[in-house]
Amino acid sequence: MNTIGKQKFGSYDRDDVVFLLKDLSDYNLEGATEQREKAIQAGQHYSESLPIEYQPPAGYLQLFYETLHEYKLKVALCTGIVSEQIYRLKGKDTVLVSLARAGTPIGIMIKRYIAAKYKIDIPHYSLSIIRDRGIDENALLYILKKHAGKNIQFVDGWTGKGAISIELTKACNRFYEKHKILLDDTLAVLADPGNCTSLFGTREDFLIPSACLNSTVSGLISRTVLNDRMISEHDFHGAKFYKNLQKNDVSNEFLDIITQEFSGVYELAEEGAENLINAEQIISFKGMEEVKKIQHDFSIESSHYVKPGVGETTRVLLRRVPWKILMKDENSPYVRHIKALAGERGVEIVHYPDMSYTCCGLIKKVNS
Structure with a gap:
């Protein structure tokens, strides 16, 4: 069953986001990581099943x-910078379309920022x-029919090597x-380390x-x-609603803490x-060149096994089988959680200073 107009799907308020997804909550799709x-x-294909x-x-x-x-202040400022650009470029007739799931909380923050600053309620799907x-064309067609003549703005959390940018x-x-x-x-993303x-x-x-975190945020x-x-x-493409994890859910708390910072960052x-x-933005996809170098240095057969950036490295540790974690600087404040996860899973951390990313996750080849 598609989630439009049905019972509540997910823990967000419908004023924050409308999910265009088929509810697969009753299906057993999870498998052991290995x-x-x-x-x-x-x-x-990775989309045919789900990680635990x-x-x-x-x-x-x-x-x-x-x-x-x-x-929280840095996230609020980055949200504000992106939101201001979207509003100036596309105006009040914007429809935010976030890419589930990492893009969803970012889309909500952008929607809330524009509502707080400009008193305009922009639709968000x-x-x-x-x-x-x-992309889910059925969902796109639904949005275009409901908001004819509006300007769609796609939103995600961050870029790694640019695979989703290219896919979009x-x-x-x-x-x-x-x-x-x-x-x-x-x-539109908060962080674009891959220049995508x-x-x-x-x-x-x-x-x-x-x-x-995963679904709980x-x-x-x-x-x-x-x-x-x-x-x-x-x-629509499908997803599950993990009602059983409600006691662990921090999704709205995360949003509220960031939202409270918005009024202090308007000017900046x-x-x-x-x-x-006003600046010329060069889209170089430089991250892909670094990925190729890492592939060569570690004799990795596919670029799919190389996941650069803080966000992507975290994903490797949370839901794939990690081989090694490359770090530019182990003392960076951005990698404390990665070191904790790597320690928990017994994954080797390798000092690798010759990259622009803070860190990079390497996926283990498990079929050999």
């Missing part, structure tokens, strides 16, 4: 809260995009060929606290699923946005 990794490396949701120990959760309070499978561009091109509707493929977009809050590879929604056994051609956000709009 077995799932073997299946993916043997050719099964990592539930952090108390010490790690404490680290999340410390990180949140340490970087969250839909699925999947590497090598494309390909998807928008296919959408135009099929429907003759031209969409702006510019992806012109619309960002910073290009510093810093820790966005929501990257530390993302509205209790799973990763999105595209599986022919459950998703028909007329359905305007200034930052102005500077970025």
Whole structure:
């Protein structure tokens, strides 16, 4: 069942976001990490199954809260800088479309910032995009029908090596060929360390606290699923609502803590946005060149096994089978949670100063 107009899906308020997803909560899609990794490396697409949701120990959760309070102002400022650019470029007729799930809390923060600063309630939807499978066209068509003539703005959390940015561009091109509707493929993110977009809050590879956790900071929604056994051609892509994790949910608390900082960053956000709009933004995808170098240095057969950036490294540790973690500086404040996760899982940390990213996660080859 698609979630539009149905019972509550996820722990966010519908005023913050409307999920355009098929509810797969009753399906058993999770598998043990090692077995799932073997299946993916043997050719099964990662979107056909789900990882078991990592539930952090108390010490790690404490680290999340410390990180949140340490970087709440920085996250608020980056949100403001992105929001100001979106508002200046697209105005009050914008529709925010965040990429589930990492993009969803970012989209909510942008919506809240614009509402607080400009007293305008911009619609916000969250839909699925999947590497090598494309964007959910049924969800896009729903938005375009409901908001004819509005300006869609795609939103995500951060960039790694740029795979989703590239996927979004390909998807928008296919959408135009099929429907003759031209969409702006510019992806708005808080952090763009891979130089993959012109619309960002910073290009510093810093820790966005929501990257530390999974569904419990993302509205209790799973990763999105595209599986022919459950998703028909007329359905939205799917996801699960983990109601059983409600006692661990910090999704709205995270948002409220960041939102409280907005009024103090208005001036700096305007200034930052102005500077970025007036500057020539070079999209070099430099991260992909660094990935190729890492591939060579560590004899890795596929770039899919190299996940650069704080956010992507965290994901490797939370839901893949990690091999090694590369760190530019082990004393960086942005990697404390990564060191904690690596220690818990017995993963080697390698000093690797020759990269622009703060860190990089390497996935273990498990089929050999």
